[in-house]
Amino acid sequence: MFDLELDEEQKMLVDSIDRYTANMVNKAYRDADEEGQLPEDLVKAGWDFGLLPSSIPEEYGGFGEYSAVTGALAMEAFAYGDLALSLSIASPGLVALPIMLAGSEDQKAKYLPSFCVEFPPHVTAALTEPNVLFDPRELTTTAQRCTDGYTLNGVKSYVPMANSADTILIYANENGHTQGFLVPGDSPGLEVGEREKLMGIRALPTYSLSLVDCHVPIENKLGREESLDFDLILNHHRVALGAAAVGLAKAGCVYACDYAKNRVQFGEPIAHRQSIAFMLAEMAIDVDAARLMVWETAWKLDQGEDANREATLMKYFVDQMVLRVADRTVQALGGYGYIREFPAELWLRNARGFATFDGLAIV
């Protein structure tokens, strides 16, 4: 039956992540951004929610089943606390979930159990390329079939924690199709570059990497002989990123309302003025509309339906929404919106990233 309300289990999940945000994240995220590093115990506590293991079936050591809707709810809640943190917590999923969605039976059996433990393996994924005309469906990184596998060539960017990754899921173009390759971090021909300096998500270390005749055995191609349903993976990525954007925007919205109610000018809170209050109202509507679009896309994916159109419209809407809302958060705070002691400028820097981010999260 049509319903757009969380059930009890989903509410409990979101509530518990909200408590984690209030108790731990709020104290740490600003320093993490300044220092360019997330505290390990914070990431560990986020991982301990067990989101990924609860998405992996019992036969592979997990204790649940995969739901894009539940993932979106969790991602929004984590990003409500901090975007860099949410991306860090979700990073094992960058490899685990594509394997679940598209991996061959032996790949599932080989990799999935390792994600159902206290400390997951260091893994990451490389999709984005440092190219103005970047198109995830027409990558410039190439995969050439050779006698016993594939040869990869190209350059990748925005690869989270690539420097410490044991396995990197690298997406490459094979005859016009985007395919995935599970590449060991120490493969010859794979070189991790300098840490990138980005405008936002500064607490999340990301790297560029280059591939020069990097050889990958045939059994490491995601899905083996099957051609990859890359659209499906991309749509799941977009649900996760969309949900994260909604979480970030919600944080701005809540903060701006609170600020406007307490900031007194001309003898009364600025929220008493329609010019401020209407802006806040539009922000709230923006956030809710975006969330519903994320949920609809996630729900369709969970039903096994084609969601290309929903995912595209959602990503298009959400990318603009999050920037609009974050900008208005800065605006509502006036001069304080520009000061680093306040969170609004951090949210604006992070929000601008969504139009660029693809393949940075999957839940």
Next chain:
Amino acid sequence: MINFSVPEKITNELQMAKMVAEQVMRAKSRYYDEHEHERPWEYINIMWPVLREQNRRQMEKSTNGKGPKREGPGTAILRLVMLVETLSWGDAGQYLCTPDPALGGAAIQAVGTTEQKVRFLSRFTEGDPKWGAMAMTEPGAGSDTSAIRMTAELDVQTNEWILNGEKIFCTNGSLALDESDGLVVIWATVDSSAGRAGMKPFVVEAGTPGVTISKKEEKLGIRASDTASIVFEDARIPFDNILGSPEVQRLDQATTKGFKGAMKTFDTSRPVVAASAMGVARAALEFTKDKLAEEGITVDYTKPQHALTAVERDILEMEARYKAGWLLTLRAASMTDHGRANRLEASMCKAYTGVAATWITQKAVELLGPIGYTQDVLVEKWMRDAKINDIFEGTQQINLLIVARSILGYTRRELK
């Protein structure tokens, strides 16, 4: 549990509605746009027997004691907004002429006694087409309903209310009072010193002496829809035509029950208006996409943004705003079905869709170039039709005010 699936029963009904929209409404869209005060009888005559039967069944239910109560959540409002969206896709002006008790009926259902429900609503279960309407707006009272000046004075000797004043912009006012044996629920004050607390709803039936239709408006769009001014000159109605209690409670003027009862009907009517807006928007969007497709322009949802043309990007933006507005509308509707308070969400969808439909239809006219501006096609009409949704049933600004007060936890005292 988040679930976007629509019951098959509703999707089947939508198929029927689409046939009516396509074959009956669209066929006459331009005609009724050009013949403003004629009535779309083709549409009315198709709808009336169906609605009359529905009303009859509903009446049976609500009078045999079983009432509207039932186990678990329903889908009545979800069904309603989906039907309204489809009919408005056909023609928003004709849709507004749907012969039904409308907002007047909703007020009677919400606040009326069983006796009143039988006396007033039985007419919608039999005979010829009839209309119900609600009259709130006055020349000096638009969004500010507390400025209503129309008076209802009790004549204790005859036990009748004497109504004096003028109501304007009453949708289906003429159809309800002059052109059928219908009724209008009007708002009048029994004590002008009491502000909102003195305002009460009254049922005025067709044929009441002293009630005249003084004007039928000529409008930018939705020209098939009847928008009437009604003048009341010493119009007498029975005491029992008041809905709710006649008592004036002065304790807390801002939160009186009767007024709140009226405002509560907006929690359903606003999503319905939002749905109508989205129907018009979808009509314009689909037509634009079809026309562009004839020119070889189709939207490829897998293209990266940097590869999109300006036209493709506009289409994407139109579709995204339609989707956002429609989902906000479905959420507000389904909350009512689940018995959840939805005042905030109802205003959110109303504020958003009014703007979205206005923008989408304007964009459609623009994208179709010299074709879009002609009256050979309906896009320019849809643009004129769409704009009303940004205005009636609470303007965009009034709904933003409600949203703002709600998220800030403010009353009218803090946020005017």
